[in-house]
Amino acid sequence: MIELPIAFTERMRKQLGAEEAERLFVALDSASPVAVRLNPAKCGEEGVWSDGEQVAWCESGRKLRERPSFTLDTAFHAGAYYVQEAASQFIAHIIAGEDLRGRRVLDMCSAPGGKTTIYSTAVCESGLVVANEYVRSRANVLADNVRKWGFGNVLVTNNAPEHLAQFEGWFDVVAVDAPCSGEGMFRKEEVAREDWSEEAVKMCAARQMSIVREAWRSLKDGGLFIYSTCTFNDEEDEGVLRSFIEEVGDVFAPSQRVCVEEEWGIVRGEVGAFQTFRFFPHKTDSEGLFVAVARKAEPTTQRTPKARKKVMQEVDKASRKELSRWLQEPENYLFALVADTIYAYHAEQFKAVQALSEGLTAIYSGVAMGQIFKNKLKPDWALSQYVGLSREAVAVEELDEARALDYLRKKDIAVGDMAEGINLVTHKGRALGFVKRVGARCNNLYPNSLKIMNM
Numbered sequence: 155m156i157e158l159p160i161a162f163t164e165r166m167r168k169q170l171g172a173e174e175a176e177r178l179f180v181a182l183d184s185a186s187p188v189a190v191r192l193n194p195a196k197c198g199e200e201g202v203w204s205d206g207e208q209v210a211w212c213e214s215g216r217k218l219r220e221r222p223s224f225t226l227d228t229a230f231h232a233g234a235y236y237v238q239e240a241a242s243q244f245i246a247h248i249i250a251g252e253d254l255r256g257r258r259v260l261d262m263c264s265a266p267g268g269k270t271t272i273y274s275t276a277v278c279e280s281g282l283v284v285a286n287e288y289v290r291s292r293a294n295v296l297a298d299n300v301r302k303w304g305f306g307n308v309l310v311t312n313n314a315p316e317h318l319a320q321f322e323g324w325f326d327v328v329a330v331d332a333p334c335s336g337e338g339m340f341r342k343e344e345v346a347r348e349d350w351s352e353e354a355v356k357m358c359a360a361r362q363m364s365i366v367r368e369a370w371r372s373l374k375d376g377g378l379f380i381y382s383t384c385t386f387n388d389e390e391d392e393g394v395l396r397s398f399i400e401e402v403g404d405v406f407a408p409s410q411r412v413c414v415e416e417e418w419g420i421v422r423g424e425v426g427a428f429q430t431f432r433f434f435p436h437k438t439d440s441e442g443l444f445v446a447v448a449r450k451a452e453p454t455t456q457r458t459p460k461a462r463k464k465v466m467q468e469v470d471k472a473s474r475k476e477l478s479r480w481l482q483e484p485e486n487y488l489f490a491l492v493a494d495t496i497y498a499y500h501a502e503q504f505k506a507v508q509a510l511s512e513g514l515t516a517i518y519s520g521v522a523m524g525q526i527f528k529n530k531l532k533p534d535w536a537l538s539q540y541v542g543l544s545r546e547a548v549a550v551e552e553l554d555e556a557r558a559l560d561y562l563r564k565k566d567i568a569v570g571d572m573a574e575g576i577n578l579v580t581h582k583g584r585a586l587g588f589v590k591r592v593g594a595r596c597n598n599l600y601p602n603s604l605k606i607m608n609m
Contacts, residue, residue, distance in 0.1 A: 155183065155341075155344055155347070156344060156347050156348065157347075158179060158182060158183075158340065158347060159347060159350050159351070161351070161352050162337065162340075162350060163175070163179060165387055166178060166179075166386065169386070169387070169388060177436040178386075178434055178435065178436050180436065181341070181434070181435035181436035182340045182341045182435060183341065184341060184435075185341075186341050186342045186441065187217060187218075187239075187240065187439055187440065188217070188218040188220065188221045188237075189209060189215055189216060189217045189218065189237075189238060189239055189240040189243065189440075190202075190203055190206070190215070190216050190218065190235040190236065190237050190238065191209075191212060191214050191215045191216075191235060191236050191238045191243050191246070191268075191271075191272070192214040192215075192216065192234065192235045193214075193233055193234050193235055193236065193271075193275075193303060193304070194214060194275065195275075195304065195305070195541040196232060196233055196234040196304065196541065196584060197234055197235075202229050202234045202235050203216040203218065203235065206218050206219075209240045209243050210415065210417075210418050211243065211244050211246075211247040211414070211418060211420075212240075212243035212244070212246045212247060213246075214246070215238075215240060215243040215246075216235075217240060217439075224237055225606055226559065226606075228555065228558045228559070228562065228581040228582070228584065228586065229582070229584060231302075231562055231586060231604075231606075232302075232539075232581070232584035232585060232586055233302035233303050233304050233539055234584055236267075236268055236271050236299070236303070238268040239268075239342075239440060239441045240438070240439070240440040240441075241338075241433040241438060241440035241441055241442070241443035242268055242269060242384075242441075242443060243272070244420075244431065244433070244443065244445060245269050245272050245273075245329075245380070245382070245445070246272045246276075247412065248380065248412055248445065248447055249272070249273075249276055249327070249378075251410050251412070252276075252327075252378065252410070254273075254276040254277045254278075254281060254326065254327065255276075255277060255278045255280065255281060256277065256278065256280040256281050256502060257277050257281050257282075257326040257327065258277075258281065258282045258283075258284070258324060258325045258326050258327075258503075258506065259273040259276075259277060259281070259282070259283045259284070259325060259326065259327040259328075259329065260283075260284045260286070260318065260324070260325040260327070260328045260329065260369070260372050260373075261273055261283060261284065261285045261286065261329050261331070262286055262315060262318065262328065262329060262330045262331070262365060262369045263286070263287065263288070263330060263331050263332060263333060263365065264285040264286060264287055264296055264331070265287040265289070265292035265293060265295055265296040266292065266295050266296055266299055267285065267295070267296045267299035267300055267303075269329065269331055270283060270285040270296065270299070270300060270308060271299065271300070271303045273327070273329070274300070274303055274305045274307055274308050275303075275305065277307060278305075278307070279305055279306060279307050279486075279500055279541075279542065280307075280486075280500050280502045280503070281307055281503070282307055282308075282309065282500075282503040282506055282507065283307060283308045283309070284308075284309045284311060284318070284325070284510060285300065285308050285309070285310050285311070286310075286311045286312070286313055286315075286318055287310070287311075287312060288312070288313070288314060288315075290312050290517075293310060293311075293312040293517055294517070296310055297310045297517055297518040298603070298604065300518065301518070301522070301535070301536040301539055302539050303539075304539040304540050304541045305540075305541060306498065306500070306520055306521035306540050306541070306542065307500065307503070307520075308518075308519070309507055309510055309511070309516055309518070309519040309520075310516065310517050310518040310519065311510070311514045311515060311516050311517070312515045312516075312517050313514050313515050315364070315365045315368035315369060316368050317513075317514055317515075318368065318369070318372055318514070319368040319369070319371040319372055320457070320459040320513065321372055321457070321458060321459065321509075321510065321513070322371050322372060322454060322455065322456060322457040323371075323372070323373070323374045323375070323454035323455055323456040323457065324372050324374065324456060324458075324506075325372050325373055325374060325377060326374060326377050326378065327373075327377060327378045327379075327380065328369050328370070328372055328373040328377065328378075328379055328380070329379075329380040329381075329382070330362075330365055330366055330369045330379075330380070330381050330382070331382045331383075332358075332361075332362040332365055332366070332381065332382070332383050332390075332394075333358065333361060333362070333365075334358050334362070334383040334384055334385040334390050335350055335354045335355045335358045335385050335387070335390060336349070336350065336384060336385060337350065337384075337385040337386045337387060337442060338383075338384035338385055338386060338433070338435075338441050338442020338443055338444075339384055339441060339442070340442075341435065341441070342441055355385075355387055355389055355390060356389070358385075358390050359389050359390045359393060359394055362383070362390060362394045363394055363397055363398065366381060366394065366398050367398070367401070370398075370402070370450070371454075373450045373454070374450070374454055374456065375450055375451070375452060375453055375454045376407075376449060376450060376451070377449065377450050378409055378447065378448075378449055379406075379447065379448055379449065379450060380445065380446070380447050381394070381395065381428075381445070381446045381447075382443065382444060382445040382446070383443075383444045384441065384442055384443055384444075385442065385444065386432075386434070386442050386444070390444075391430070391432075391444040391446075392423075392425050392430065392446075395425040395426070395428055395430075395446055396425060396426075399425070399426045402452075404451075405450065405451055405452035406426055406427035406428070406448045406449065406450070406451055407427055407448065407449040407450070407451035408427045408429070408448060408449065409429065409447050409448055409449050411429070412429055412431070412447065414431065418438065419433075419434075419437035419438040419439075420432065420433060420437070420438060421433075421434065421437070425446065426448070427448040427449070427451075428446040428447065428448040429446065429447050429448070430444070430445070430446045431443075431444070431445045431446070432444050458509050458513070459513045460513075461509070461512035461513060462512060462513055463512055464512060465492055465508075465511045465512060465516070466490035466491070466492055466508055466511065467490060467491040467492075468490065468491075469489045469490065469491055469496060469526075472529055473489070473496065473526050473529075474489055476526060476529055476530065476531050477489050477496060477498065477523055477526075477531060479544065479546075479547045480523065480531060480533070480537065480543065480544055480547040480548075481498065481542055481543070481544055482542045482543070482544045483542060486500055486501055486502075487499060487500060487501060488500075488501050488504045489523065490504075490508075492511075492519075494525060495522055495523070495524065495525060495534060496522075496523045496524065496525065496526065496531075497519060497520040497521060497522055497523060498520055498521040498523050499519070499520040499521075500520075507519050507520065521536060521537060521540045521542075522534040522535075522536035522537065523537055524537060532576075533548075533576065533588055535587050535588065535599065535600065535601050535604075538578055538585045538586070538587045538588055539585060543578075543585070545578065548576055548577065548578045548588075549572065549573035549575070549576070549577045549578070550577065550578045550579075550580060551570060551571065551572045551573075551577045551578070551579050551580070551589070552579075552580050552581070552583070553567070553579055553580065553581050553586075554581075555581065557570075558579070558581035558586060559606070561579055561586055561587070561589070561598060561600060562586065562600060562604075562605065562606045563605055563606045563607075563608065564598050564600050564602065564605040565598065566595070566596070566598065567589070567596065567598065569591055569594060569595065569596050572589065572591040572596060573591065574591050574592075574593075575590060575591060576588055576589075576590050577589050577590070577591060577596070586600070587599060587600045587601075588600075
């Protein structure tokens with residue numbers, strides 16, 4: 155691995171002191187730990203990674219002894235867990251004291267989706283998470299991870315922050331996991347060391363301020379504001395908060411106190427009303443992270459921008475009947491045709507999703523149900539991953555591991571005991587996707603974009 159940037163080491167010695175900085179540098183040259191976070195709706199009785207050590211600040215987090223081949227683990231493809239660095243799981247601890255069921259969360263810079271899935275779990279199926287990612291290719295990866303997590307309560311958007319800001323006072327929680335100079339990734343990604351510079355730090359701090367400024371407008375009065383980076387320097391962390399407080403004035407209030415145990419090694423502090431938390435690799439056995447949280451104490455009127463386009467079309471009565479049989483609780487959902495695919499939306503959030511979709515660039519939302527042909531649903535892969543899928547609507551074929559991996563490679567698999575027509579295929583009870591049996595053969599309907607390349 156290339157050497158740490160000299161200017162970075164000088165910065166850290168000034169910020170931490172020589173002795174503490176040296177411990178940090180040693181940690182940054184060590185191997186990265188591996189952690190996952192379990193999906194509570196998909197783990198089942200058998201469990202996943204039950205032999206892993208629990209992450210201290212996240213009940214569903216597990217530290218693994220070594221990095222396995224996630225690519226060849228069917229539970230990974232079924233969305234039973236998310237591979238997420240331990241420090242990032244602290245977001246779950248921050249919101250643990252908040253009742254977010256049925257609430258709205260804006261995750262402003264959300265790809266690849268680790269924190270988005272935390273919020274998705276917290277708001278439950280009746281809530282809404284708007285997960286925005288400015289870079290389209292990253293937004294597509296985010297959408298895939300949202301589908302796999304399977305809660306059906308996320309709207310993935312591909313917009314600049316100022317577009318989201320037009321939805322003023324809309325959200326109960328606004329989170330900005332800001333693009334940064336990436337010092338916290340120095341031991342995990344060699345490119346982070348190569349790309350780092352003093353100029354990059356200053357550029358990131360300016361960009362972070364602009365994002366925070368726009369994100370703040372979308373937060374309702376009394377709402378929770380969460381700011382985070384994966385970098386160590388004061389300029390991008392506390393410095394951004396101090397600058398923002400100076401700019402907007404006394405419009406903050408302390409959030410509920412977030413308790414941390416001394417043995418966790420987290421360095422806590424305060425910037426005005428913000429509680430702050432720093433993760434250093436030599437203290438927390440994780441990558442680097444900075445998190446700050448406070449409440450908005452500023453009267454904010456909810457405003458909705460004028461719709462730019464109509465994107466949703468009501469489905470007919472016959473289609474509603476067919477779609478309803480595929481859901482466990484169809485009475486809680488509304489269905490709409492978007493382009494050529496029918497989606498399901500929780501009734502409590504339908505109007506919100508509609509307004510957001512008409513004012514923003516939405517690339518995925520709700521649950522993609524599929525298409526209706528001759529009054530029968532041809533299901534979308536996303537429906538197989540949805541935690542509210544009714545398995546009474548479709549034949550289920552349990553696969554052994556070899557057949558399951560062949561399915562995930564999008565190979566032809568033996569028909570076995572499959573019923574004629576659409577079948578849901580599972581491994582250890584976890585849904586992987588759909589196949590369609592036609593006589594003596596079956597069509598593998600797993601998405602090409604997700605298939606395992608031969609290994």
